[in-house]
Amino acid sequence: MSLSPNLHLVDNEKMPTEQRVKNLLSRMTIAEKIGQMSQVQSYAGWLTDELAADIKAGKIGSIINEVDLDTVNAMQYVATKESRLGIPLLIGRDVIHGFKTIFPIPLGQAASWQPDLIRQAAHVSALEAATTGVNWTFAPMIDISRDPRWGRIAESFGEDPYLTSVLGVAMSEGYQTEDLANTGAIAACAKHFVGYGAAESGRDYNTTNIPENELRNVYLKPFKALADHGIATFMTAFNDLNGVPASGNDWLTQTVLREEWQYSGMVVSDWDSIKELSVHGFTANDKEAALAGFNAGINMEMASSTYQDHLLTLLSEGKISLAQIDDMVSGILKLKFDLGLFEQPFTNPEQLPELVNPQHLALAKETAIKSCVLLKNQGQTGSKLSQPLLPLSLDKLNSLAVIGPFADDGYEQLGTWIFDGEEQHSQTCLSAIKQLIADTDTDLTLHVAKGVENSRTTSCDGFEQAVNCAAQSDAVVMVLGEESILSGEAHSRSTIDLPGAQEQLIEAISATGKPIVLVIMAGRQLTLGNIIDKVDAILYAWHPGSMGGPAIVDLLFGTAAPSGKLPVTFPRVLGQIPIYYNQKNTGRPVTDASCIHMNDIEARAPQTSLGMTASHLDTHYTPLFPFGFGLSYSTVEYSNLTILTPSVSLGGTVKACVEITNTGSREMEEVVQLYTRDLVASVTRPVKELKAFKTVKLAAKERQTVVFEINTDELAFYNRQMQLVTEAGDFQLWIAGDSASTNYVEFTLTEN
Structure with a gap:
């Protein structure tokens, strides 16, 4: 036991956690209690004298975004050996879909429909993050996401409450293991509570209006599931919900979360979201914002300092009570005890697996294989083939064109929100094809061209080279999509077609008459109606992570077979959004018989002659691909x-x-x-x-x-x-x- 000398007389790890919390709380000053409620940003790789002094004085309960091991251990030394009570720090980091070994984005993982695989991937992520002293991650994100314009749909498990609940629980279990005190376990966080995925127009941080019945039947379901399964923490959302910002919404966090669900874990705000209550127009200043966040039951404030600056004054004015503060701080201390930080605050990476080891990469590859969804692979209208194109056969190909900006881009395949992922660990499609050729000792000739420099490129200057490559080849693999920067937080789009000149590139390659496999890497579902008839096969790979290349190539050449299923509905056109499978029937549901396209309407037709059902006149009422859809190499x-x-x-x-x-x-x-x-x-x-x-x-x-x-x-x-x-x-x-x-x-x- 490595307790601070200041604690050993009143604390023992054999005591019940509740008693340990009570004993410690009784010895804390009000300033130290408020300090526990504050999470601050690190200076990334060094411990300043000012930050060290604040930690020593008990003014900080948690550090966010420090992953330099020596710095983290130095911080923990100051906290546990030099502060008055020796209370260790929570070290938070966004470990969303991997740390150094990057797995597919969560939306891609959801396409696997395999909770065990997602549990394993989260555990690997936790083990790797723990090597740097991280003990808390802000995942899983379980916002129900029905609008692909929203950039953070990439972090979600899709549109369905049940699937999101099952996969969210699995990811949480992978991070936390069966005991938070286990070596390599880190606390998970259910975010964003709640309704964030329903932001108007798909614009991040935007207003949400969700009737309570819909809120309870859809958006709250995954959060209830994780609360019931013992997730360690919750995070409040940025958005206002029905006029009340989530980070000041006492009905959400006090009435629903605490009273109805009896959740006893810790709640943290999102970045600056308490301070931003005043930007919403919900509070007049930081002091009022601190009171609103506190009354909403938020234990810890992330990044901003309204608690640190104003809670003591609010206490002296009688607007909050010491009993309330004690209750809030108890949740923080309990988590630290549960994590075993009082016994072992320091990190020894030799107790944990090596980063990006072969086992981790093998799991990343398996997850990527299971996440890919085969959307098309047969002689449909407009196809040049009567038989499925995939899997490709090395025995039947003399030459292959590999075209597209993502065919050999190890960074872009990693996807959004990969603070610690590194391109050097990525294996790309092109490198994997070359390795396959070398391993099988075949004479397959490759013709390679980008076609466009990146996904947003509007210039057609690279088309000629790409067309020449296709013309010289028996078949074409095009690797297109959207760059990782186009999805994720604050990266919403007003249209969700393939950006830049990629559709024109597909048209140019299609004109060669060569069979085309289109591999799409993206952080959301895209509208593919303009190009679906111009290609013979479509493999949707999302952003597949470090091992995306070998996974995709195994699928293309039949070493593995696709098994992924869509966790979201693919619209035909943008105007169908929001479109999701679990919609309501309405009083006038549309059917094939009642669906009329405006081009089929006679001139001067009577107003009531069009079926009068819930449909659009300029597109079919069904999606391009339904929720749960996915092909394989068998039927x-x-x-x-x-x-x-x-x-x-x-x-x-x-x-x-x-x-x-x-x-x-x-x-x-x-x-x-x-x-x-x-x-x-x-x-x-x-x-x-x-x-x-x-x-x-x-x-x-x-x-x-x-x-x-x-x-x-x-x-x-x-x-x-x-x-x-x-x-x-x-x-x-x-x-x-x-x-x-x-x-x-x-x-x-x-x-x-």
Whole structure:
């Protein structure tokens, strides 16, 4: 035990944590308590005399963005050996999808639909971050994201509350392990509480207006799941929600989080978000902002100093109480005890795995493989081929053109929010193809051209070289998309087509008549309607991380088979946004029969002759690709969907099964998805809701029966009185490969 000499008489690690917190709290001055509520920015790599003095004086509870090990250990030495009470520091860092080994962006990881894989990736991220003294990360981001214009959709798990909940819990477990005191475990943080993903127009930090019923039935669900599973911390959002900024919203953090959910963990503000309450126009000055944030139950203020500057005055004025301060500080101290920081505040990297080791890279590659989604691979309208182009065969190719700015760019494939990732650890598509040629000793000739310098390039100067490369080749692999800087925080877009001259480049290459595989690296779903008929295959790779190149090449050449499924809906055109599978039916739902395109309307047609349904006149009502969609190199047939419990009492179990058959000639993995619909309820319900999923491996020609069981509690929703209820009535149920299935069975819930 390495407790501060000042604490050893009153603290013992064998005591219950609550007693340790109480003992320590009783010895703290008010100034030291307020200090614990303050998180400050580091000077990145060195400990200034001023910062050291503040740590020694007990004015700081946490440091953000310091990853130099010697500096972190020096800070912890001052905190634990030189301060009056020896309280260690929380060291926070955004470890969003990797530290040095970078995994696919979270939206890409969500496309794997594999919680175990996401759990493992988060654990590797935690182990690597812990080597620098980091003990707290601000992830997972579990904002429900239905607008791809929003840059931070890249950090999300997509549009669905259930999938986001399952994957968010898995990521949290990977960071925290089964015990926060374990070597290499770091505290996780559920963010952003709440509604941030519904920002108007997809503009970051913008206003959100979400009715309480929708808030509870959709946006709060993942946060409740993580609170129930013991995530260590929550973070409040930047946005105002229904007129009240989230970082000053006592209903959210006190009524819902603390009282209803009984969450006892720590809450931190987002960067400067308490100070920004005054910018919102919610408070008049920093002092009022500090009071609002404090009353909202935010334990720790990130970056800004309104707590440090004003809480003591607010206490003396009687506007806050010492009991409130003690309660807030208790949550911070408890986390530090849970992390084992009082016993081991210093970091010895020799106790942790080597950074970017072969095992970590292998997991990054596997995650990237599972995250890629095959969107097209057959002779569709406009295709030059009658048979699938992928996988490519080295035996049948003499030459291959590799075209695009991301084919050999190790930095851009890493994606957004990778503070500690380094290009030197990336393996690109081009390098992986060259390695494949060397390993197989083939005579494949490569013709390489960028075509455009980067994704935003509007010049066509590089087209001629690219077209010449394509003309000399048997097939073309184009690696296009959007640079990492175009997604992430504050990086929203008003259009989501391929930027720059990339669509024109595709048209130019398509004119050569050569088969084209389009690989897209992006931080969001893009609108692909303008180019989908100009290419023969589309592999959506998101931003795939360090091992994106080898993963993509394994998929292109058939060493691995695609199994990813979309965690978001792909719109046909921008004007469909927001478009998501779990929409409401409306009183006039659109159907194929009632969907009319404006080009088909006769001149001077009567006003009421157009079907009068909820649709656009200038595009089809369906998405380009539905939620849950993804192809593989084999095909799966669903048959004999059966409801095993046509009548179920409330509190019972709904059971259903389906037969799935691999009708192709190679092994595959299929993400089997179960959806339900509550046909009549006291508030309108979505047309479909994901309730369960399983990943099933199928050998060639193999048939399996897949059985699902869900408790009727999974069918609960919030009614008009904001009560969580499960109502008796009739339901529909689908088990399918994506959300667009039309084959369902029915069952009835009955009263007990």
